[in-house]
Amino acid sequence: MSSLFRWSSTKVTLLVLGMTAATITPIVISAPASSQTPVPSATPSPATPSPTSTVNLSDVSSDYWARPFIQALAENNVISGFPDGTYRPNQPVTRAEFAALIQKAFSTQNRVRQLSAGGFSDVPANYWAAAAIQNAYETGFLAGYPGNVFRPNQEIPRVQGIVALSSGLALTGGDTSTLTTYYNDASAIPEYAVGSVAAATVSNLVVNYPDVKQLNPQQSLTRAEAAALLYQALVKQGRAQPIASNLPASQYVVAGTPGGTDIVALASSSSSFTTLTSLLKTAGLADILQQPGPYTVFAPTNDAFAALPAATLQQLEQPENREALVKILRYHVIPGAVTASQLSAGELTTDEGRPVNIQIDSANSQVSVNNARVLQADVKASNGVIHAINQVLIPPDVNISQLNQPPTGNGTPDVNVGRSTRGGRSYIGVGGNIGLSGDDTALSDTNFTVISKLGLTNYLSVRPSVIFGDNTIFLVPVTLDFSPRRAGSVGERTYSISPYIGAGIAIEANADTDIGLLLTGGVDVPLGSRLTLTGGVNAAFVDDTDVGLQLGIGYNFR
Numbered sequence: 001m002s003s004l005f006r007w008s009s010t011k012v013t014l015l016v017l018g019m020t021a022a023t024i025t026p027i028v029i030s031a032p033a034s035s036q037t038p039v040p041s042a043t044p045s046p047a048t049p050s051p052t053s054t055v056n057l058s059d060v061s062s063d064y065w066a067r068p069f070i071q072a073l074a075e076n077n078v079i080s081g082f083p084d085g086t087y088r089p090n091q092p093v094t095r096a097e098f099a100a101l102i103q104k105a106f107s108t109q110n111r112v113r114q115l116s117a118g119g120f121s122d123v124p125a126n127y128w129a130a131a132a133i134q135n136a137y138e139t140g141f142l143a144g145y146p147g148n149v150f151r152p153n154q155e156i157p158r159v160q161g162i163v164a165l166s167s168g169l170a171l172t173g174g175d176t177s178t179l180t181t182y183y184n185d186a187s188a189i190p191e192y193a194v195g196s197v198a199a200a201t202v203s204n205l206v207v208n209y210p211d212v213k214q215l216n217p218q219q220s221l222t223r224a225e226a227a228a229l230l231y232q233a234l235v236k237q238g239r240a241q242p243i244a245s246n247l248p249a250s251q252y253v254v255a256g257t258p259g260g261t262d263i264v265a266l267a268s269s270s271s272s273f274t275t276l277t278s279l280l281k282t283a284g285l286a287d288i289l290q291q292p293g294p295y296t297v298f299a300p301t302n303d304a305f306a307a308l309p310a311a312t313l314q315q316l317e318q319p320e321n322r323e324a325l326v327k328i329l330r331y332h333v334i335p336g337a338v339t340a341s342q343l344s345a346g347e348l349t350t351d352e353g354r355p356v357n358i359q360i361d362s363a364n365s366q367v368s369v370n371n372a373r374v375l376q377a378d379v380k381a382s383n384g385v386i387h388a389i390n391q392v393l394i395p396p397d398v399n400i401s402q403l404n405q406p407p408t409g410n411g412t413p414d415v416n417v418g419r420s421t422r423g424g425r426s427y428i429g430v431g432g433n434i435g436l437s438g439d440d441t442a443l444s445d446t447n448f449t450v451i452s453k454l455g456l457t458n459y460l461s462v463r464p465s466v467i468f469g470d471n472t473i474f475l476v477p478v479t480l481d482f483s484p485r486r487a488g489s490v491g492e493r494t495y496s497i498s499p500y501i502g503a504g505i506a507i508e509a510n511a512d513t514d515i516g517l518l519l520t521g522g523v524d525v526p527l528g529s530r531l532t533l534t535g536g537v538n539a540a541f542v543d544d545t546d547v548g549l550q551l552g553i554g555y556n557f558r
Contacts, residue, residue, distance in 0.1 A: 057087040064089065065209050066224040068249045069231040072240065078104045079227055089224035096129040096152035098161060098226060099136035102168065105230050109168065111138040120150040127152070141168030159193045159217035161226060165205060165233045166196035174198030182206075182254055183215040190217065204242075205232045206254040228252070241268050246379045263289045263297055263381045272388065275305040275313070282317050283325045294337035295384035298356070298369050300392045308392055312400050323422040323458055324398050326483060327352055331395040337384045340367055340377035351496070353424060353484075353526035354395050369393065397425070418557070419455040423481030423498035424524050426461070427532050428452040431552020433467045436537075438546030441508050442469025443538060451534065451552040453524070455481075461500070463520070465550065473546075475538055477504030477520040484526070498524040506540035516542035522550070530556055 057074065060067050066089060073079045074087075079101065081087045093101075115134050123130050133150055136142040141164045144150045165171075176198045179186040189197055197217075200206055207228035208214055221229075232253065234240040243250045244266050264286045267273040276299055280286040289295060305313060316325045330352035338348075347355035359368040367374040372391035379386040394400060397420040418426045431449050438444035447469040455461050456478075465475045479502030499522070506518040522536020532554045539547045 057081045057085065059086045060089060063248075064224075065249060065252065066228050068243050068247055069207075069228040070224065073105075073227050073231055078230065079223075087223065089227075090222050092155040092220035093161075093223055093226045094152060095142070095150065095154050095156045095160075096127075096133060098156050098164070098221070099142055099152075100129050100132040101226060101230060102136045102139075102141050102164070103132040105234065106139065106141070106168065109139040109141075112140045113138055116148075118148075120144050120148055122149045123152055136164075136168075139168055140170070141165070155220040157218050158215070158221045158225065159189060159197065161221045161229055162200050162206060162217075163193045163196040165229060166200040166203075169203075169233060169236060171196070171199035171203050171205070171236075174200075174202040182213065183208075184211075184213045185215055185217070188217050189215065193217070201254055203236050204253055204255065205229060205236060207232060207252050208254060209252045212252050212254060241265075241270075244270060244379065245381060262383045263293075263295060263386060265290075266379060266381050266386060267297075267299060272301045273299055275302045276300060279305075279313075279316065279325060279329060283322060283329050285326065285329055289333070289383075291383065293335075293383040295351075296334040296336060296338040297384065297386050298332045298334075298372070298374075298389045298393065299386050300332070300372070300389055301375065304372070304389065304391050309400065315400075323483065324400075326422075327395050327398050328392070330484075331356070331393050339385055340374065340387065343367055350395075352395055354397070356393060415456050417454055417456060419457075421455040421461050421481040422458050422483050423461070423500060424484065424526050424532060425556040426453050426455045427534075427554030427556045429532075429534075429552050429554030431534070431550060434549040434551070436547040436549055438540075438544050440542055440544040441471045441473040441506075441540060441546050442467040443473050443475075443506070443540050443546040443548040445469050445548075449550060449552065451550065451554060453532075453534070453554065461502075462504075463500075463502070467548070467550075472509040473540065473542075474507040474509065475504070475518055475520070475540070476507070477502040477518050477538075479520065496526065498526070500524065500536070506538075506542055508540075508542050514542045516540055527553075532556055 057070065060070050064070075070079065070087060070089065074081070079087075115137050119125070119130070119134065123133055127133075129152060133142070133152060137144070142150075174195070174197075176194045179189065179194065179198055179201065182201055183189070197206070197215075206215070207225065208216070209225070209228075228249075231240060231243075235242050242265055243253065246266075264277065264280060267280070268277045277286075280289065289297070315321050316328070331350050331354060333351040334348050335351060343358050343360065345358055345360045348358055349355050356369050360366075361368070367377065367387070369387075369389055370391075370393055372389040372393060374387045375390050376388040379388065420426065429451050431451050433443065433445070433447045433449045435444040435446055447467050449465055449467045451463070451465045453461050453463050459481060461479050461481050463475075463477050463479055467473050467475070479500040482499045484496040484498045501521040503520070504518045506516050508514040508516075517540070519539045520536055522534065525533040525535075527533055533552075534554060535549070535551045537547065537549055539545065
């Protein structure tokens with residue numbers, strides 16, 4: 001027999017193992033003062049918010065640009081309204097009021113300096129915000145003016161508010177020469193503030209309404225703007241989630257650096273997807289959905305997960321059910337960014353390899369996925385789109401009623417011949433063999449082959465195949481199947497590979513019917529719900545050592 005290559009047995013063994021392994025593997029806040037302001041009264045002015053917080057602020061409508069910032073801070077008692085139930089979002093903020101807001105938002109901030117015993121000369125000890133002013137000074141957020149004055153009743157300019165937060169959080173970075181790319185009025189930024197504004201910009205702290213490129217640095221900071229800045233500062237500290245990109249408020253955040261808008265970040269920022277976010281992290285899929293993609297995610301809400309049978313969530317979070325969890329979550333992901341208007345009735349193949357059925361009710365403008373209704377469509381992310389759904393989609397090869405079941409009486413896992421494994425579905429197909437080494441059997445020649453994969457358990461398969469030729473050979477390996485991993489994209493289609501490695505017997509169909517050891521390793525590449533592309537290296541040790549590269553395509557039947 002002829003062969004394309006002739007290698008030693010040692011090289012052959014290294015080839016098989018090598019291919020298999022490869023598949024598996026300072027602070028000034030303002031310019032000098034010109035004159036000292038009068039000493040304020042010891043009691044709060046009428047503009048001072050009452051200590052009683054309410055979320056139902058009558059003058060912050062649902063479509064008000066800063067509502068998401070105000071709402072979130074009010075719910076966490078960082079800001080509060082006035083006794084008449086208003087927030088007065090367009091009212092300017094004084095330096096004393098801003099100090100009070102800082103104290104509420106950053107109550108655990110470390111002190112970096114100490115105010116002198118006498119304090120500021122224009123802040124009496126019984127002044128309503130004396131403690132807040134001292135705290136804002138000692139934590140590095142605010143400082144006074146020359147002459148040991150603080151000017152508590154002075155309206156604070158926007159640039160001072162930005163510098164205060166940048167200073168208190170010790171933000172660094174940002175190229176001051178690039179500020180003109182972010183702000184049309186960058187030249188109006190005071191010299192003392194340029195570095196701090198640059199650092200705040202690259203940290204995504206700055207919020208400009210109504211024009212995101214208009215900083216208006218010397219304009220008085222309003223209560224709405226103060227809420228926005230404080231919220232973004234909390235985001236920077238990791239104490240709040242970024243505003244979802246589908247909310248109008250997000251367009252006023254100066255995007256100094258990208259990020260916070262990918263699918264996982266958006267899901268994390270919504271109180272409706274906390275369960276989904278947690279499960280993505282448990283399954284190890286969060287990092288994947290933060291990659292460029294793009295992806296389309298049919299995202300079940302917390303209520304959808306809560307509707308699953310009792311204890312299902314707890315079972316899915318257990319290590320022994322991780323494969324089922326991965327299958328379920330990938331069944332909710334479609335390669336490519338598909339908006340609701342682009343969806344059409346019919347099947348869409350998921351990242352798990354199995355299709356979901358899309359139904360379109362044009363009369364009621366309703367989209368359904370299998371039996372789940374789309375509650376909110378087209379939540380845009382930087383790497384795709386999210387459609388919120390009201391039910392969890394369960395792939396047909398996952399039985400949630402049998403999660404975390406104890407083994408059978410003999411202590412071995414249940415065997416179901418022809419089932420899907422964690423590597424994909426069972427199949428039967430055809431292909432070709434390319435001989436790499438040896439001259440004893442059809443494995444060493446270029447020949448036609450019939451291939452198959454029969455799943456036994458979640459981890460194991462038997463892969464019988466026959467290579468036809470002068471000395472036809474039957475290969476019967478048992479393989480350990482590994483979970484799919486992302487391989488690459490072609491256009492908008494993302495592909496994954498499922499490695500396998502195993503051993504078994506090789507039977508040479510000649511007069512003597514020789515039997516020898518078989519080593520195998522390769523990958524399966526799901527092409528959709530119907531087909532699987534497969535390729536692997538087989539080494540048969542019969543009379544001699546024969547090695548072949550087997551390539552084929554299989555039809556999925558389970």
